[in-house]
Every structure is written in structure tokens, then in C-alpha cells.
Amino acid sequence: MRRELALLGTLALLPAMIGPLEAEARSLVAPLCGGGMLVIPAGPMEGPPGPPQGPCCAKGCHAGSIRKRLDRSQ
Secondary structure, three states: OHHHHHHHHHHHHHHHHHOOOOOOOOEEEEEOOOOOEEEEEOOOOOOOOOOOOOHHHHOOOOOOOOOOOOOOOO
């Protein structure tokens, strides 16, 4: 009985051992409730959307000089 369970466990883990099969995803098609289809492209992206930026995009939006300062002189 234990030998059969060990074999069953090994066979159950076989897909995890070999990994996913290679597949090329081109798009994801989702049906809409009112009819029609929504196509979501799933290809490789060249980079983030928007204009290209330099290395300064890593800093926060609120740099130190933009915040309001409390008047503590009173």
C-alpha cells in the first residue's frame, strides 16, 4: 500500500518537476456581458508606457522644497 501511495505522489508531482510547457501568448480575449469581445494584448512590452525618462524618475514627487512649512517663529 505504501509503495502505491509513493508512486501516486511522485506521479502527482511530475508536472511540477518538469515545469510549464512553452507557449506564446499573443492576446487575451474576454467576452463582455452585453455581447462583443474585449481583446487585451499580452505580448512582450518594450518598456513602461509614456515618454522615456532619465534616472531622475526614481525620486519622490514631493521633494523637500514643495511642502508647506509651519511658521514656528510665533
